[in-house]
Structures are given as structure tokens and as C-alpha cells.
Amino acid sequence: MSANTALAEKYRNNFLKEIEEQVEMGDWVKMCMQCGVCSGSCPTNFQSAWEHPPQELFMMIRAGKREEVLTTTSMWNCTSCYNCIVRCPRKLPITHIMHGIAEYAHRLGKAPKMQPTRFFSGLFWKNCTHTGRVNELKLSMGLYFKDGFGAGIKEGMKMKDVAIGLLKAKRLNPFELLGGHKCKDQKGIQAMLKKAYEIERSRKAAKMAG
Amino acid sequence: MAKHEYAFYPGCSSQKGASASNYLTSVESMCKTLDVKLTEIPDWNCCGASIGYAEAGELPRHVMNARNFALSEKNLPGQEIVATCAACWLGARETRERLTHSDTLMADTREALKEAGLTINEMPEIRHMVEVLIEDLGFDEMKKHVVRPLEGVKIAGYVGCQTNRPFGVAGESFENPVYLDKMVEMVGAESIPEYDMKVTCCGGALAFSEPEKAQAQIKDIVESAYDHGAEMIVTPCPLCQANVEIYQGQINQRYGTKFNIPVMYYSQLMVVAYGGSAKDAALNGQVIKARRLEEIAAKPVKG
Numbered sequence: 001m002s003a004n005t006a007l008a009e010k011y012r013n014n015f016l017k018e019i020e021e022q023v024e025m026g027d028w029v030k031m032c033m034q035c036g037v038c039s040g041s042c043p044t045n046f047q048s049a050w051e052h053p054p055q056e057l058f059m060m061i062r063a064g065k066r067e068e069v070l071t072t073t074s075m076w077n078c079t080s081c082y083n084c085i086v087r088c089p090r091k092l093p094i095t096h097i098m099h100g101i102a103e104y105a106h107r108l109g110k111a112p113k114m115q116p117t118r119f120f121s122g123l124f125w126k127n128c129t130h131t132g133r134v135n136e137l138k139l140s141m142g143l144y145f146k147d148g149f150g151a152g153i154k155e156g157m158k159m160k161d162v163a164i165g166l167l168k169a170k171r172l173n174p175f176e177l178l179g180g181h182k183c184k185d186q187k188g189i190q191a192m193l194k195k196a197y198e199i200e201r202s203r204k205a206a207k208m209a210g
Numbered sequence: 211m212a213k214h215e216y217a218f219y220p221g222c223s224s225q226k227g228a229s230a231s232n233y234l235t236s237v238e239s240m241c242k243t244l245d246v247k248l249t250e251i252p253d254w255n256c257c258g259a260s261i262g263y264a265e266a267g268e269l270p271r272h273v274m275n276a277r278n279f280a281l282s283e284k285n286l287p288g289q290e291i292v293a294t295c296a297a298c299w300l301g302a303r304e305t306r307e308r309l310t311h312s313d314t315l316m317a318d319t320r321e322a323l324k325e326a327g328l329t330i331n332e333m334p335e336i337r338h339m340v341e342v343l344i345e346d347l348g349f350d351e352m353k354k355h356v357v358r359p360l361e362g363v364k365i366a367g368y369v370g371c372q373t374n375r376p377f378g379v380a381g382e383s384f385e386n387p388v389y390l391d392k393m394v395e396m397v398g399a400e401s402i403p404e405y406d407m408k409v410t411c412c413g414g415a416l417a418f419s420e421p422e423k424a425q426a427q428i429k430d431i432v433e434s435a436y437d438h439g440a441e442m443i444v445t446p447c448p449l450c451q452a453n454v455e456i457y458q459g460q461i462n463q464r465y466g467t468k469f470n471i472p473v474m475y476y477s478q479l480m481v482v483a484y485g486g487s488a489k490d491a492a493l494n495g496q497v498i499k500a501r502r503l504e505e506i507a508a509k510p511v512k513g
Contacts (some may be wrong), residue, residue: 024268043411047423077423080260081411082375086384095376106264120310120419121264128256129274134222136229143418162456165497166229171452173227179223184253188326192277196270196322203318 004108006067010208015064021207024100028092032058038084038094044077054084054094057101070110075102076117119146129193132183137176212247214346216337217286219278219302221295222256223448230295232495236477237294239490243355243481244347253284257301260372261415268308269355272315273322273433275305276465280328290335292342294477296372296447299338303377306336323382340446340476341379344389352396357485357511358399365479365500366405366440367391368431370450374409385409393476394444397483407434412453421460428454429461432469441502442472444479451475472500479503485511 001009011018019026032055039045040054052060052074060069072101075098084094102118105111112120123142128134143151144159156163173180183189228337241248248338253405255278258271265275279302282291293299309316310333323329331389343352367390382389387409391401410431413424431454435443455473462469474496488507493500 043413043427044416044423066455077416077420079371079411079414079424081371081414081418083371083411085376095260099260100268103263103267111264116419117261117416118264120415121261123420124259124415125262125265128222128258128262129270132253132255133225134228134256136223140418149218161459165217165456165459169232169495169497170227171229171231171495171497174228181222181228183255185326188328189255189277191325192273192322192328193270195325196273197267200267200269200319204435 002109004110007108013064015066015069016062018066019061019101019104022204023097023104025093025096026100028097029058029061031090031092032092034059035089037087037089038092041087042077043079043081043083050074050077054098057098067110069101070105070108071112073112073115075099075105076111076115076121078102103140110136116143116146117141118119129189131181131209132186132189135176137172137174137180141177214342215249215289216342217245217282217289217292217334218250219254219282219291219298219450220250221293221298223452225296229452232492233294233448233451233475233477235492235495236481236490238476239481239486240477240484243484243486244343244352244500246347249286249289251278252285252293253281254278255375257298259297259301259415267358269315269318269322270376271301272305272308272440273319275302276309276319276323276330277326278302279306279329279334280323280326280330282334283330283332284328290337292337292339294339294448296338296370297449299336300372300377302336303364306333309333313395316317323478338373338379338446340373340389340393344379345391349392351397352393356396356398356483358483358506358509360479360483360503360506361398363399364402364439364441365394365474365507366402366435366438367394367408368405368435368441368443368445368450368454368473369408369416370447371409371411372447372449373446390444390476392447394479399478399479402435402438403441405434405438405440407431412450414449414453417449417453417457422464423455424455425461427466428457429467429469432458432461432471433467435471436469440471440475442500444476445476446476458498470498472496472498472503474503484508 144155417424
């Protein structure tokens with residue numbers, strides 16, 4: 001049984017409880033009073049990007065719309081500007097809830113595969129944890145070449161002028177491709193992260209069993 | 211001994227050849243004048259930034275920041291951690307807050323840190339460089355060192371998001387923080403308090419993944435600066451700086467605008483006003499050259 005099926009079975013008819021137990025800051029969702037300040041404060045909401053702005057997602061969670069919530073592109077439009085957090089009259093940590101739902105959807109394999117920010121988010125985390133520090137050049141290249149070699153060259157060409165500007169200003173180093181900045185104790189970082197994932201998984205499993 | 215000493219967390223973008231290397235150069239010059247000693251936390255790692263959320267999870271994200279706390283405690287005991295990058299500062303502060311509020315998270319973090327031979331006994335204070343300047347030194351002290359005021363230069367103070375929300379600088383409002391305008395005035399330039407895009411989001415990481423969305427926001431930020439007669443924009447955040455500066459050419463193509471406005475760090479303005487050279491202020495690190503500042507930096511110092 002896939003993780004998704006197992007969790008859907010366990011929390012059948014109670015998606016709110018599933019979000020509360022499995023999603024970071026998910027226990028705040030029930031506090032939403034549907035005022036809509038978050039949606040009105042979101043910079044990407046004004047570009048007809050959001051299928052469902054935050055307050056709508058919160059109501060959908062309460063209404064048990066599991067499939068619609070986990071498969072929407074909405075959470076992935078978050079720019080982490082924290083405007084919703086500071087304006088929410090009920091003090092919901094909305095930015096973190098959005099990231100939390102996105103992470104959960106990604107973990108269950110429900111998130112839209114080709115959503116570019118979902119892709120970039122995963123790429124960023126892998127990039128920075130690989131050596132302990134971000135390799136900006138590999139990060140950009142990884143994004144441009146996500147749809148294959150031909151598309152990568154095309155994307156790269158679009159960014160040519162931006163890259164030349166940065167090269168001239170010595171803010172882009174082509175030799176980063178050969179290695180670049182890194183932490184000394186990469187082994188320690190990997191071991192520490194492996195342990196952190198183990199602990200987090202076991203905590204979530206315990207909640208599900210309990 | 212220096213007047214003020216801190217454990218320094220420069221962050222990935224400040225490294226040599228990286229997108230905010232000019233920020234670091236100017237901060238180093240600025241700190242020399244102000245007698246602030248920054249000691250880099252040995253072997254510090256990435257904060258994970260907000261955008262790592264898809265795979266970071268909760269504990270792994272906090273463990274990354276906690277490793278820096280542990281390294282700081284071990285090598286620079288008793289010193290507060292200072293970050294220059296908004297995202298580093300925010301990520302570290304958030305971890306500090308979460309670990310302080312949850313014994314379980316703290317215990318789990320300690321268990322994971324053990325794998326790297328580290329531990330945390332005391333939670334460090336996490337400060338942004340502008341907090342150090344405003345709270346530990348103060349505007350009077352900062353102003354004392356101005357020997358070459360940036361007279362007649364009109365500058366839009368673009369605070370952005372993550373230096374302002376959700377934590378921000380104490381005593382400032384989220385909707386209209388004024389410290390950056392005060393810093394502009396402090397270096398002898400003209401501020402634009404009515405600049406209405408000062409806390410608008412630049413799109414953050416979406417500038418990479420969904421450029422059309424981010425660039426729509428950047429366009430508003432730059433346009434408003436022009437509308438208010440600004441000659442340049444100043445910001446405390448590395449991603450704001452890069453996003454607002456380097457995509458102006460693409461925005462011009464997309465919208466038919468003719469944007470070409472320099473985007474500076476507060477530290478660069480201060481270094482020039484403190485009598486530093488263009489090199490000290492890393493003006494050569496601008497993609498859109500700040501000609502006016504280069505001219506001022508070439509002038510002899512007053513007095």
C-alpha cells in the first residue's frame with residue numbers, strides 16, 4: 001500500500017485531522033475565521049496564479065476536499081513574503097502552513113509534477129544539503145535543464161544577458177561547475193540530516209498509529 | 211580590542227564569486243570604520259532558505275540552522291550571531307524560536323546534532339547587521355563617521371520582505387518601516403518616505419522558477435522608484451538586490467520599459483560616505499553601474 005493510500009485510509013472522512021497531525025503547523029488550520037486578509041495580502045494572488053488562495057484552502061481542508069487540496073498548484077505560488085503571517089488577525093502562521101501542505105503533498109507524490117516552483121524547491125534543498133552550501137551555478141543550470149537538454153539550452157540562452165552581467169560583476173563564477181564552495185564536515189552534515197529524517201518519520205508514524 | 215564583536219554568519223550568497231559577494235566586501239569595509247569585529251563561524255552551512263520547503267521538512271531544516279548555533283557556541287562562546295542576509299537571519303531566528311518553544315524539537319535536534327559530534331547548551335541571539343547598526347551602535351555613532359555626505363542623491367529605500375517580516379526590526383511597523391530611510395538621511399542623501407513599494411515582495415525564489423510572476427512584481431518596485439524621482443534603490447537583502455537589479459533588462463523587453471536604475475546595499479552607501487573608495491564599497495560588483503556613487507567615491511574627503 002502506498003503512503004498516500006495508507007494515510008487516506010487512516011484518516012478517512014477526517015482530512016482536517018490528517019492535516020493537523022501530519023502537516024507542520026497544521027493544527028492551526030481550524031483557527032481560520034475566513035476573513036480573507038491573507039488572500040488579499042498575497043502578492044501572487046493578484047496574478048490569477050492561485051487556484052485557491054489560503055483561506056479557501058483552509059475551508060477546503062475542513063470540508064474534506066483531500067484530493068483537490070493535495071493536487072492543487074496553489075501552495076507552490078508562495079513567495080515566502082510573510083505578509084499573510086503578519087496581517088492575519090488570528091495570528092495563523094499561514095506561510096508555514098502553506099509550506100507544510102506543499103511538503104506533505106510532495107511527500108505523498110500528489111503534488112503536480114511539473115510545477116516549476118515545486119521542482120526548484122526540491123532542487124534547492126538537494127543543492128544546499130549536498131555540500132552544506134548553495135552552488136548557485138549548478139542550481140540555475142539544474143533548473144534550466146529540467147525539461148531536457150534542448151529546452152535547457154533554450155532557457156539558458158534566454159538568461160544569457162543576465163548571466164553576462166553577473167559574470168562581468170564577478171558575481172557568477174563558471175568554475176563553480178567543477179566543485180565550488182563547500183563545508184568541510186560534509187560527512188557530519190549527511191549523518192545529522194539522515195538522523196533528523198529518521199526521527200521526523202518516526203514521530204509522524206507514531207501519530208498515525210496513535 | 212574592537213568595540214563590538216560578533217560571530218558572523220555570512221551565508222552562501224556572500225561567498226567569493228557568488229551573487230552577493232559585493233555585499234560582503236562593503237560590509238567588511240563598513241565594519242572596519244565602525245570598529246565592529248566579525249569572526250566567521252567556522253564551517254558554517256546553508257540555512258536551507260524558505261524555498262527548500264518541499265523536501266526540508268521541519269526537523270532537518272532546524273537541524274541545519276542548529277548546526278551553525280552549535281559551531282558558534284563551540285568556537286565563539288558567548289558571542290551573538292550576526293547575519294547579513296535576510297534569509298539566513300530569518301531561517302536562524304525561526305529555528306531559535308521553534309527550538310525555544312518546543313522541548314521535543316529541542317531534544318530531537320540535539321539527538322541529530324550528536325551525529326555530527328555537536329551539541330547546543332545555550333540558545334544564541336540571532337541578529338541582522340542592520341539591528342547591530344541601529345541598536346548596538348545607533349544613528350549618532352553611524353553618522354559620526356560620515357566624511358563625504360551623498361549630497362543631492364535621491365534614494366528609494368526598498369526594505370523588501372524578509373528583513374521586515376515576520377520578525378522585522380524592533381520598533382518598526384511591518385507596513386511602513388522607516389529605518390532604511392533614516393539610514394539614507396544619515397549618509398547625507400535624500401530619502402523618499404512616500405515610496406509606496408518599500409515592503410512589496412520581489413518574488414523571491416519565483417524569480418528563478420516562474421520569472422514572469424516575479425518580474426511583474428519587480429516592475430512595480432522599480433517603476434514606483436522612478437515615479438518618485440529616485441536615482442537609485444537601496445536594500446538590506448541580497449535576494450531583493452539581485453532580483454530588482456539583474457532582471458531590469460528582461461523586464462524592459464517584456465514591458466517596453468527603459469529601466470536602468472542601480473540597486474545598492476546600505477553598506478555600500480555607508481562606505482562611500484565614510485570616505486571609502488569605489489573598490490572598498492564594491493561598486494564594481496554592480497550589474498547596473500552606480501555612476502553617481504562612483505563619481506562621489508572618486509572625490510577627495512571633506513575636512
